[in-house]
Amino acid sequence: xxxxxxxxxxxxxxxxxxxxxxxxLALLNDLGRAIREDQLQVxxxxxxxxxxxxxxxxxxxxRWQHPxxxxxxxxxxxxxxxxxxxxxxxxLWVLEQSIKQARQWREQGYDFTVAVNLSARNLLDETLxxxxxxxxxxxxxxxxxxxxxxxxSSIMVNPELAMAALEKIHDxxxxxxxxxxxxxxSSLAYLxxxxxxxxKIDYSFIIHMLEDKQDEIIVxxxxxxxxxxxxxxxxxxxxxxxxLQCLQALGCDKAQGYLMGKPMPVEEIDAWxxxxxxxxxxxxAGQA
Ligand code: C2E
Ligand code: MG
Ligand code: MG
Ligand code: MG
Numbered sequence: 001x002x003x004x005x006x007x008x009x010x011x012x013x014x015x016x017x018x019x020x021x022x023x024x025l026a027l028l029n030d031l032g033r034a035i036r037e038d039q040l041q042v043x044x045x046x047x048x049x050x051x052x053x054x055x056x057x058x059x060x061x062x063r064w065q066h067p068x069x070x071x072x073x074x075x076x077x078x079x080x081x082x083x084x085x086x087x088x089x090x091x092l093w094v095l096e097q098s099i100k101q102a103r104q105w106r107e108q109g110y111d112f113t114v115a116v117n118l119s120a121r122n123l124l125d126e127t128l129x130x131x132x133x134x135x136x137x138x139x140x141x142x143x144x145x146x147x148x149x150x151x152x153s154s155i156m157v158n159p160e161l162a163m164a165a166l167e168k169i170h171d172x173x174x175x176x177x178x179x180x181x182x183x184x185x186s187s188l189a190y191l192x193x194x195x196x197x198x199x200k201i202d203y204s205f206i207i208h209m210l211e212d213k214q215d216e217i218i219v220x221x222x223x224x225x226x227x228x229x230x231x232x233x234x235x236x237x238x239x240x241x242x243x244l245q246c247l248q249a250l251g252c253d254k255a256q257g258y259l260m261g262k263p264m265p266v267e268e269i270d271a272w273x274x275x276x277x278x279x280x281x282x283x284x285a286g287q288a
């Protein structure tokens with residue numbers, strides 16, 4: 001069921017097309033209940049360092065198991081939440097689960113980062129930086145282990161407010177990344193001013209980069225742009241070893257994708273780590 005669910009997540013859903021349809025309104029109503037009644041779950045997808053081929057952290061991705069409809073992909077319900085105030089409790093819930101999990105990993109001896117997606121409305125919420133601060137305090141997590149992913153388009157909704165929120169979050173020591181880079185419309189002038197550490201190349205460029213010269217050029221240029229601006233760069237949607245090798249040759253720093261691991265419930269992560277393919281428990285293990 002896993003592969004099927006993940007495939008569905010990729011479909012492009014435009015809520016503005018039918019946001020007032022009875023089906024959407026019912027789903028929105030159910031979502032409020034889902035948040036209160038624990039039907040949502042956070043899955044975690046590994047992120048690796050390409051040169052060391054070593055997992056350094058995970059991205060938190062929301063999953064909703066609806067009692068009647070079954071799996072509803074985040075591409076469908078996140079935009080719904082985003083149109084209402086539900087996005088605020090939802091984001092805080094994901095933040096808390098993720099920070100709690102990172103703390104748990106630390107107790108197990110792993111220094112993994114955890115990345116949480118923010119949406120446009122979160123950047124307009126002036127209380128968000130304080131909430132982030134309080135959660136880091138509550139779970140005693142070093143701020144640099146938390147990453148927040150924001151898209152270019154969400155910044156451009158209100159660049160001044162977004163910039164102010166991002167400055168505050170950055171001042172806490174939290175790392176910021178631009179998600180889906182290259183797909184939104186944004187301005188390089190803002191990119192220059194934003195306190196971000198990382199660009200995340202959208203999977204739509206990665207999946208075709210081996211056959212499509214133009215995509216390879218875009219990927220290569222993005223890597224160079226990031227490095228020239230002093231940022232690191234991660235590729236999402238890395239599905240094959242050939243992709244990973246090409247990215248390594250182009251100088252990409254980090255990677256995330258089905259090749260290394262799909263988003264997993266936390267119960268599966270321990271086994272995945274012990275599997276050892278993308279995580280060596282001891283850096284010296286290979287020398288024995
Ligand atoms: P995103 O942040 O760009 O997340 C990456 C998406 O790519 C995830 O889809 C992930 O499952 C998928 N993916 C990862 N590796 C591969 C691969 O190798 N091949 C392919 N084909 N896909 C891959 P997912 O989990 O369906 O999430 C879709 C989007 O929903 C996310 O895109 C993000 O924008 C949004 N989302 C998910 N969770 C949250 C959340 O907690 N808060 C907010 N605001 N948005 C979320
Ligand atoms: Mg993301
Ligand atoms: Mg992304
Ligand atoms: Mg993407």
